[in-house]
Amino acid sequence: MSTNNACLGVVLAGGLSSRMGQNKAELPRTTEQNMLAYSSALLQDAGASQIVHSINFQSAPTSSEQFADNFENLGPLGGIATTFLKAPHVNGYLFLPVDLPLLTPACLAKIRQVGELSKTACHYDDHFLPLYLPRNAMTELFFSQLLARLQNGLTTGKKDKSLSIKQMLKQIPNTAIALEAKHKQQLFNCNTPEQWREANEQMTIRVS
Ligand SMILES: Nc1nc2c(ncn2[C@@H]2O[C@H](COP(=O)(O)OP(=O)(O)OP(=O)(O)O)[C@@H](O)[C@H]2O)c(=O)[nH]1
Numbered sequence: 738m739s740t741n742n743a744c745l746g747v748v749l750a751g752g753l754s755s756r757m758g759q760n761k762a763e764l765p766r767t768t769e770q771n772m773l774a775y776s777s778a779l780l781q782d783a784g785a786s787q788i789v790h791s792i793n794f795q796s797a798p799t800s801s802e803q804f805a806d807n808f809e810n811l812g813p814l815g816g817i818a819t820t821f822l823k824a825p826h827v828n829g830y831l832f833l834p835v836d837l838p839l840l841t842p843a844c845l846a847k848i849r850q851v852g853e854l855s856k857t858a859c860h861y862d863d864h865f866l867p868l869y870l871p872r873n874a875m876t877e878l879f880f881s882q883l884l885a886r887l888q889n890g891l892t893t894g895k896k897d898k899s900l901s902i903k904q905m906l907k908q909i910p911n912t913a914i915a916l917e918a919k920h921k922q923q924l925f926n927c928n929t930p931e932q933w934r935e936a937n938e939q940m941t942i943r944v945s
Pocket of ligand 1: 750751752753754757761792794810811812815816833834835836928
């Protein structure tokens with residue numbers, strides 16, 4: 738893939754979907770679009786110049802637009818770290834989890850725009866995903882230290898439980914945008930079949 742993009746959009750589509758009981762990326766957002774396709778379109782509409790899909794460790798990528806995690810059992814942070822390694826020549830990344838069926842491009846574009854302007858990581862309130870992450874000296878330093886910790890964990894056999902997106906955001910400059918009440922629902926995260934049903938009811942109300 739070409740790597741000189743201004744902003745790389747990344748759908749975080751790995752994990753186990755254990756609470757949902759089926760792959761969340763394949764859930765049908767509409768009859769034509771599953772959640773993976775919907776999330777990719779959201780990123781494009783929010784201004785990402787190229788899109789990749791972040792998939793699990795040891796999954797076999799079927800195209801250059803898929804990045805299999807370099808790290809096992811690190812959750813979404815594993816996808817973020819892998820993207821940082823595999824697509825270095827960008828100004829920033831827009832990470833979107835695959836399980837936000839009520840999100841709109843405008844809400845997503847806002848964190849990209851604020852993040853690009855402030856040159857900081859950017860997200861909504863205490864929601865750490867979706868996340869804009871700039872590529873700069875601070876994030877380079879964070880990821881080189883993270884890789885050293887991961888390597889140390891492999892060597893000693895002790896997984897570092899403090900590794901998380903929340904911990905990352907404590908170590909790099911970041912901006913938390915206050916989420917307007919009217920946008921709260923947009924970050925409704927579907928992890929269970931009940932939540933998926935609830936989101937579908939909201940989608941029906943919006944369409945009518
Ligand atoms: N690339 C990558 N993405 C992940 C990984 N784990 C979770 N994700 C993605 O990160 C987002 C949040 O995931 P979670 O809901 O915390 O975990 P999950 O594995 O999807 O679901 P559960 O098994 O029910 O916890 C979703 O978009 C997942 O697809 C991982 O190990 N690698």
